[in-house]
Amino acid sequence: MNREAIGIAYAYVQSNFSPIELQLRQYPESREQVLLLNATQSVALGKLAAGLGFQSYYPISPASDESFFLEAHERVPLVNGEESGPVLFQTEDEIAAIAMASGAALTGARSATATSGPGFSLMTEGLGWAGMNEVPLVVTLYQRGGPSTGMPTRTDQGDLLSAIHGGHGEYPRIVMASGDVESCFYDAAQAFDYAERYQLPVIHLLDKALTSTLQTVPPFDIQRLCIDRGMRYEADHEAKNPVQRFALTDSGISPRPLLGQPGGQHWLTGVEHTEEGLVTEDPVMREKMMEKRARKLLQAAQDIPANEKWQLYGDREATLTIITWGSNKGAVLEALAMLEEEGIRARAIQLRLLWPFPAKELEAILSTAAPLIAVECNCSGQMQSLIKSQTGRACEHLILKYSGRPISGESLYSALKQIYGGRADARIVLRNPDE
Amino acid sequence: MAAERPNTLLTARDFQSTQINDWCAGCGDHGILRGLEKALALLGCSPDEVAVFGGIGCSGKTPYYLNSYGVHTLHGRLVPYAMGAKLANPDLTVIAVGGDGDGLSIGAGHFVNAGRRNLDMTYILFNNGVYGLTKGQASPTLRQGEQIKTMPRPNIQANVNPVLLALTSGYTWVGRGYAYDVKSLAKLIAEAIRHPGIACLDVLQPCPVYNNLHTMEWYNDRIYSLQSEGQDPVISNPADEEGNREKRTQAMARAQEWGDRIPVGIFLQDLTQPQFLDQIADRQPQYLNNPPAIQAVSDDTGKPLREMRQLFAELEV
Numbered sequence: 122m123n124r125e126a127i128g129i130a131y132a133y134v135q136s137n138f139s140p141i142e143l144q145l146r147q148y149p150e151s152r153e154q155v156l157l158l159n160a161t162q163s164v165a166l167g168k169l170a171a172g173l174g175f176q177s178y179y180p181i182s183p184a185s186d187e188s189f190f191l192e193a194h195e196r197v198p199l200v201n202g203e204e205s206g207p208v209l210f211q212t213e214d215e216i217a218a219i220a221m222a223s224g225a226a227l228t229g230a231r232s233a234t235a236t237s238g239p240g241f242s243l244m245t246e247g248l249g250w251a252g253m254n255e256v257p258l259v260v261t262l263y264q265r266g267g268p269s270t271g272m273p274t275r276t277d278q279g280d281l282l283s284a285i286h287g288g289h290g291e292y293p294r295i296v297m298a299s300g301d302v303e304s305c306f307y308d309a310a311q312a313f314d315y316a317e318r319y320q321l322p323v324i325h326l327l328d329k330a331l332t333s334t335l336q337t338v339p340p341f342d343i344q345r346l347c348i349d350r351g352m353r354y355e356a357d358h359e360a361k362n363p364v365q366r367f368a369l370t371d372s373g374i375s376p377r378p379l380l381g382q383p384g385g386q387h388w389l390t391g392v393e394h395t396e397e398g399l400v401t402e403d404p405v406m407r408e409k410m411m412e413k414r415a416r417k418l419l420q421a422a423q424d425i426p427a428n429e430k431w432q433l434y435g436d437r438e439a440t441l442t443i444i445t446w447g448s449n450k451g452a453v454l455e456a457l458a459m460l461e462e463e464g465i466r467a468r469a470i471q472l473r474l475l476w477p478f479p480a481k482e483l484e485a486i487l488s489t490a491a492p493l494i495a496v497e498c499n500c501s502g503q504m505q506s507l508i509k510s511q512t513g514r515a516c517e518h519l520i521l522k523y524s525g526r527p528i529s530g531e532s533l534y535s536a537l538k539q540i541y542g543g544r545a546d547a548r549i550v551l552r553n554p555d556e
Numbered sequence: 557m558a559a560e561r562p563n564t565l566l567t568a569r570d571f572q573s574t575q576i577n578d579w580c581a582g583c584g585d586h587g588i589l590r591g592l593e594k595a596l597a598l599l600g601c602s603p604d605e606v607a608v609f610g611g612i613g614c615s616g617k618t619p620y621y622l623n624s625y626g627v628h629t630l631h632g633r634l635v636p637y638a639m640g641a642k643l644a645n646p647d648l649t650v651i652a653v654g655g656d657g658d659g660l661s662i663g664a665g666h667f668v669n670a671g672r673r674n675l676d677m678t679y680i681l682f683n684n685g686v687y688g689l690t691k692g693q694a695s696p697t698l699r700q701g702e703q704i705k706t707m708p709r710p711n712i713q714a715n716v717n718p719v720l721l722a723l724t725s726g727y728t729w730v731g732r733g734y735a736y737d738v739k740s741l742a743k744l745i746a747e748a749i750r751h752p753g754i755a756c757l758d759v760l761q762p763c764p765v766y767n768n769l770h771t772m773e774w775y776n777d778r779i780y781s782l783q784s785e786g787q788d789p790v791i792s793n794p795a796d797e798e799g800n801r802e803k804r805t806q807a808m809a810r811a812q813e814w815g816d817r818i819p820v821g822i823f824l825q826d827l828t829q830p831q832f833l834d835q836i837a838d839r840q841p842q843y844l845n846n847p848p849a850i851q852a853v854s855d856d857t858g859k860p861l862r863e864m865r866q867l868f869a870e871l872e873v
Contacts, residue, residue, distance in 0.1 A: 157873040166867060170860050172853025175644050177636075195840055198863045204842050205851045205862065208643050213669035217636035220629065224609075224640025227627070230848035232644070250630055337873065343864055348854035363573075363623075380607050380625045381645045381849060388620060390628035399575065399620060400628075 156338050160305045160331035161187035163338070164235075164261055167309030169197055170343050173207040174230030177221040179214050182273045183332045184237040184263040215240035219247030219260070226256050227389065229379040231313050233259035238267045241280065245288040248322055250391045252292025255367070255375070255414070257316035257323075257351065261309065264328040264447075266525045275525030276329035278447050278498040281507065284324045285476045291411070293418035295319065296476035298326040300432075300450030303338040305331065308473070310346050311429075317351035318424075319417045320377060326475070328498065330448040330527035352376050356384035363387050365396040369409055373416030422477040430479035432471045433486070439466035441541065442490035444516070446472040446504055448527060449496050455530025456537055465541055472504070478511040492517035494540060496533065499523055502548075522551040568593035571603060573623045584684060584735030584761020585614055589621055591733070592651070592680070594742035596624075599749060601649055609638040611654035611663065613689050615682035618653045632663025635670045635679060642677050645849035646833050649749060650677040657687045660696040660716045671725030674753040675832040679727075680745065681718055681756065682735075684763040685770055692766035705768045718758045719811040719823055723804070728753040728826040730807065732819065734779050735761035736772055740820070747822065753831055760818070775818070782810060782821030789821075794828040 158166075165187050168176070178188040192209040199205055208225075212218045218234045226232035236244060241262050251258045264280045266272025284296045295315050299305045309325060316323040354364055354376040366387040368375040375396075378385035388398030393410060395401045435443075435457040445453050453469045460467045470486065472479070487493065487508075495505035495516040500523040505516045520536050522528050532551045539545035571593040579585045596606060606624035610616035612631035619626025625648075629637040638652040659667045659681050670679065685704070687693040692706025696716045703710040722730045729751040733741040741759065748755035760779075762772050782789070789807065791800045807824040837843045854860055 154872055156868055156871040158871045162871065166864065169867065170862055170864050172851065172860065172862065174848030174851050174853075175640065177640065194867060196842075198866060199861050200863050201861070203846075205846055206840050206842070208836060208840070208843070208848055210640075210643060212636065213665050216633060217666055217669070220633045220636035221640035221643070224627075224637040224642075225644035225848060226640075228641050228645040228648070228849035230644040230851070231853060232640075232848075246630055247633070340868055340872075341864070343860050343862075346860055347858040348860060349858060350854070379849065380627075380641055381605065381648045383604050386604055386623065386625055388626045388628070390620075391630060392628060398626075400617075 154340055156340060157335065158302065158338065159333065159335050160299070160302050160327055161263075162190055163302050163305035164309040164325070164327065165190045165194070166341065167306035168233060168313075169194065169207070170306075170341070170346060171310035171313045171348060172231045173233060173313075175208050175210070175222060175225035175232040177210040177212050177218040177225075177234050178236065179212050179218050179240060181215070181237045181240045183265060183329050184235045184240065184261070186332065187235045187261065215243040216247060219244040219251070219258075223247060223251050223254075223256050223258055226258050227380045231317070232257075233261060235261040235263070237263045237265050238271060238273070238280065239269070241283070241287070248294070249288040249290060249292060251322040252288075252294060252414070253391050254389045255320040255377075257313070257320050259312045259316050259323050259325060261325045261327065263332055264326060272525040274329070276448070276498060276527050277523065277525060278328055279500070279503070279523075281326065281446070281475060281499070281503040284326055285507070293319070293321050293414050294476065295321060295323045295421060295474070296326060297323065297474050298447045298472065299331065300447060300471045300473070302331060302334055302336050306341045307345065314347075314349040315421065318349050318374075319421045320351060320374060321417060326447065328448050334448070334451075354378035354382070354385060356382065363397055366398045367394060367396045367410065367413070369396060369413050371416075372420045373413045374420065418477050422479075425474060427479070427482045430472075430474040430482055432473065433468060434471065435461070435468035436466045437468060439468040440489060440491040441465070441467040441494070442486070442492070443467065443469040443494050443496055443537070444472065444504070444508065445469065445496040446475065447498070449498065452528040452530045452533045453496060456534040459530065459534045460537060467537070475507070478507060480511045483512060487512060487514045492540065494518040494520060494537070496520045496528065498528065518545060518547055518549065520549045520551065524553040526553055566597050566600065566602070568597045571596045571623050573621055575620045577621055579614060579617070580765050582762070582764040583614065584759070584763065585618070585682060587735035587738050587741060588653075588680065588682060588759050588761065589618060590738045591741035591745050592618070592622065594738070595745035595749060598742065598746045605647065606649045606651065607638070607641055609634045609641070609650070609652045611658035613655040613658050613687065615653055615655040615658070632658050632661070633666065634658065635663065635666040638677060639670065639673070639675055642675055643836070644847060646676075646844060646847050651749065652677065652679045654679070654681065655695070656681060656683045656685065656697045656718065657695040660718060660721070664716070667721065668725045670754060671722060671727045671756070673832045674726075674728050674829045676752050676754070678745070678748045678755045678757065680748070681758045682761060683718060683758050684761045684767055686763050686767045688763050688766055702769060704766055706766050717811060718756070720808060722756040722758070723808055723811060723824060727756040728829050729755035729822070730824045731755070731822045732758040732760065734775060734820050735759055736775070740781070744822070751825060753829065760820070778816060778818040779820055780817055782819045782823065787821065789824045791824070791826040791828055800828070
């Protein structure tokens with residue numbers, strides 16, 4: 122029937138329309154090796170290269186593809202000819218998924234879970250436990266349309282603030298977002314380094330648009346990875362037993378003993394605790410522990426180099442400044458190129474590290490932005506409110522899309538042209554079916 | 557499964573921590589703790605190969621009172637935390653200790669699903685019919701119509717039978733102990749830990765503060781030992797389908813006894829089911845020798861040890 126429909130349509134167009142002149146450019150055949158993949162595969166490969174040891178998951182769209190890919194590739198050769206590989210585990214729900222991944226992380230395995238919208242909501246109590254117990258854990262969060270079941274197979278960027286603030290109480294976490302399929306690989310790998318170095322949960326944000334973007338990328342350069350396992354407890358150097366898992370240090374980071382490490386017995390608990398991991402309600406110790414955990418994030422903000430926090434594209438000296446995050450990067454680059462062709466000078470900031478927010482590093486560039494235009498796929502402008510709360514700088518324009526469809530380069534270009542022409546509202550919504 | 561090492565010098569005392577215990581006097585938890593210490597010594601475990609995971613509630617404090625790795629997790633979630641640790645480090649002796657409210661209400665999904673995986677670990681259920689830490693609400697093992705002294709009205713919800721639920725969920729070792737009979741309890745705990753699969757031990761325990769119905773006197777009059785009445789719980793011959801079915805049916809029938817006679821002991825031990833760790837090793841031959849906990853991931857300079865070229869080649873165009 123489909124073939125028949127195509128035939129009818131073809132005949133109709135042929136008899137009712139004049140021929141369309143199409144110029145197809147011929148590209149020289151490339152001899153270079155390229156990979157064809159989407160974000161879930163790119164993330165999975167990054168995790169494998171980084172030494173993923175354990176991943177638990179509960180089936181959910183669009184996150185499950187990643188775990189399924191990993192399960193199909195659970196035997197990975199090592200450079201010495203032997204092999205290793207992650208244990209992939211399908212749990213009864215997302216609560217169990219984050220609990221199991223945390224339990225595995227406590228033994229020293231590089232451990233992760235991957236989920237989407239409602240699954241992440243269920244994980245927030247476990248996320249707090251990981252924060253309280255300083256567990257190096259990677260949560261890969263593929264955003265989809267919310268709230269509730271929302272639009273499970275459509276794209277959205279509505280989980281930014283929930284990734285940063287989700288859960289009760291205050292604890293440090295790192296939130297990072299990839300802008301394209303290629304960087305997913307390196308970001309997924311580096312998430313483990315952040316997690317183990319600062320001993321906290323890292324939320325790696327992606328969106329549905331990236332998972333349905335199938336594209337060719339140059340082969341990944343695994344020599345670019347520089348794996349950091351963080352500060353480990355060594356039984357020889359200290360006589361104290363049980364180990365002070367939560368020893369108070371200047372950086373807030375304590376040498377980490379592992380479950381099963383000889384001589385490394387220690388306590389872990391979600392209750393406020395002493396350096397030994399024992400329950401305490403002492404007000405002074407409470408303050409010390411809250412501050413210890415908070416210091417780790419200050420340390421991360423200080424250590425992580427600016428080029429890992431955000432990237433700048435386009436004309437560096439331009440004042441017309443776009444700021445965006447996640448999969449919008451593609452449309453933003455396309456729109457920048459179109460503006461450039463017309464001689465309109467513009468630049469774009471793509472945020473990679475959303476938390477701790479790189480306020481200090483952005484200060485100079487934001488002060489020369491005129492106008493500053495936020496581009497994101499949600500209804501309330503979560504990134505722009507984050508920028509405002511963290512830097513005091515408001516965006517002059519907000520270009521939003523929340524129809525469940527990704528932003529196209531053309532529609533973004535038109536909106537930017539309106540702004541350039543001085544005839545645009547502060548809030549511009551890119552709507553379907555206009556594009 | 558902890559190997560028995562009869563020449564060990566460790567005693568129950570070596571598994572005690574120096575923490576001050578804040579359980580109420582006469583609480584059944586004390587008996588379970590003593591049983592656990594004795595069992596670990598009996599099995600010749602070393603404190604640094606044992607990880608104990610607690611939930612939330614009075615029972616959840618157990619890890620603090622033991623000299624081992626002690627992990628105080630979230631309400632209802634102790635089992636997935638424990639399973640994650642065991643899967644990543646199969647050499648650990650993993651024990652989950654949680655209350656009846658923890659395991660059969662908020663954590664019921666995990667209780668059931670744990671039975672689907674014959675992973676070598678032990679789940680000890682502290683069963684006192686009451687939420688003690690929140691001052692006396694009905695737990696899911698309190699029967700319909702019962703009213704303990706703190707409840708404003710009699711219970712209108714029916715109870716869950718943990719032994720029956722464990723049997724139908726697939727636990728391959730199911731037993732029940734009594735907290736005030738520490739000697740027998742220690743033996744049961746040791747049996748549960750020694751079992752090379754997923755074990756669930758329901759432990760009946762009085763709560764002298766809130767549960768005025770199920771007191772020591774009440775239990776003492778009713779408890780009898782399954783094994784002393786000749787019950788053989790072991791299923792070891794997969795070919796004997798009829799005999800095995802009979803043993804399972806018998807275990808379920810015994811599990812439903814309550815009232816005048818309450819059985820303790822081992823209801824079922826099924827040795828014919830595949831072990832979960834072996835199932836993983838079938839898929840990943842290196843798993844038991846190089847489990848996730850000890851996998852080296854980089855060389856001294858931080859370069860990855862995994863050879864990714866083959867994987868990349870699959871996606872080459």
